[in-house]
Amino acid sequence: MSFxxxxxxTDISRGSQxxxxxxxxxxxxxxxxxxxNSRWADSxxxxxxxxxxxxIDDLNAxxxxxxxxxxxxxxxxxxxxxxxxxxxxxxxxxPLDQTIGTGDGTGxxxxxxxxxxxxxxxxxxxxxxxxxGSIRVAVDGVEMTEGSGWTCDSATGIVSFQxxxxxxxxxxxxxxxxxxxxxxxxxxxxxxxxxxFRHGAIPSIPIIEIRT
Numbered sequence: 001m002s003f004x005x006x007x008x009x010t011d012i013s014r015g016s017q018x019x020x021x022x023x024x025x026x027x028x029x030x031x032x033x034x035x036x037n038s039r040w041a042d043s044x045x046x047x048x049x050x051x052x053x054x055x056i057d058d059l060n061a062x063x064x065x066x067x068x069x070x071x072x073x074x075x076x077x078x079x080x081x082x083x084x085x086x087x088x089x090x091x092x093x094x095p096l097d098q099t100i101g102t103g104d105g106t107g108x109x110x111x112x113x114x115x116x117x118x119x120x121x122x123x124x125x126x127x128x129x130x131x132x133g134s135i136r137v138a139v140d141g142v143e144m145t146e147g148s149g150w151t152c153d154s155a156t157g158i159v160s161f162q163x164x165x166x167x168x169x170x171x172x173x174x175x176x177x178x179x180x181x182x183x184x185x186x187x188x189x190x191x192x193x194x195x196x197f198r199h200g201a202i203p204s205i206p207i208i209e210i211r212t
Contacts, residue, residue, distance in 0.1 A: 003075040003212065004068075005155060007180060008049070009061050014081045015054065018047030018207070042125065045080065045181055049205035059192060062205060071188035075210050077129055077180035086114055086127075086176045093176030095138035100159065100175050103139065103167025110173055112157040127179045128157045128212045134178035135159075140171045156212075182212045 020043040027035045053059050069076055082089065086097035101110040112127040112135075132154045137144050144150050149165040152158065159175065167173050186206035197203060 002073060003155075003182065005077065007077040007079060008065060008183075008207070009058075010079050012049055012052035012058050012062060013047070013079050015052030016047045016049050016081065016207070017051045018045065019082070020045050043123075045183075045209040046186070047078065047080075047183075047207040048202075049207050050203040053197075053203060053205070056194075056197075059197065059203070063190060066185060066190055066205075069185060072185050075182055075184045075212070078183040078207060080181050084180070085178050093134060093136060093178060095136035095143045095176050096141065096174050097176035098174060099172060101167075101173040103169055103171035103173060105166065105169040108161045108166055110159045110161075112152070112159060112175055112177060112179070114179075126157065127177065128155075129180040129182050130154055130157050131178040131180060134176075136176045138174045139165075139167045141174075182210050183207050184210050 022043050023039040025037045025039060027037075029035065049062065053062060065076075068074075085091070086093050098112075098114055100113050101107070112130055114125045114127055116123045116125065130152060135146070135152050137146070137150050137152075137159055144161075144165060146152075148162060150159055150161045152160070157179075159173075161167060184207070186208040187204075190203070190205065192203045193201060
C-alpha cells in the first residue's frame with residue numbers, strides 16, 4: 001500500500017467533522033428480543049475536511065495536497081482534532097499513559113496501543129503513526145532513554161528495545177505519545193462551486209481511515 005508520511009494541513013483538519021464508525025448487525029427476533037453481532041473488530045474513522053476550509057487559500061492548499069496524493073491513490077497522516085494523544089486532550093503525554101506489553105526477558109518489539117474504556121469491554125487500538133519526538137517509554141514505571149534504551153519506528157508504531165535494555169520477565173511496559181491517523185481521500189474528484197463557497201456553502205472533502 002502506497003503511503004506518504006506527510007500530515008494533512010492541521011489548520012484545516014482542526015475544523016473538520018467526523019469520528020469513529022462501527023458495523024453491527026442487529027436481528028429483531030419474533031419475541032421482540034435482539035441478537036447483535038459486531039462485524040468489525042476495530043472501528044474505522046471518517047471525516048469531512050470541508051468543514052475546516054475557511055478561505056480560498058485553504059481551498060487551494062487542499063487541492064494541492066489532493067493532487068500530490070493523486071486522489072485516493074496514496075495514504076497520508078491526519079491529526080484528529082479530538083483524539084490525538086495517549087492521554088486526555090488537555091494533558092501532556094506521560095510514559096505511564098498506556099500499557100503496551102509485558103516483558104518476558106527476550107521480546108524486544110512492542111506495538112504502541114491506546115486503550116478505550118476500562119470496566120466492561122475495553123478496546124485496544126493499535127497506533128501505527130506516532131508523532132516523532134512525542135514518544136516516551138517506561139519499564140516498570142522507570143522512564144527509559146530514547147536511542148540508548150529504545151527506538152520507535154514512526155511509520156509503524158513499533159517500539160524496539162536496545163541490547164542491554166530488554167524488559168525483564170513480568171515487567172510492565174508503558175508509553176505516552178501523540179499520534180496521527182492513517183487515512184486517504186475517499187474520492188477521486190473534488191467539486192467546488194466557488195460562488196457557492198463565497199456564500200457559505202461547505203465543500204465535501206471526504207477522508208477515511210485505512211489499515212496499515
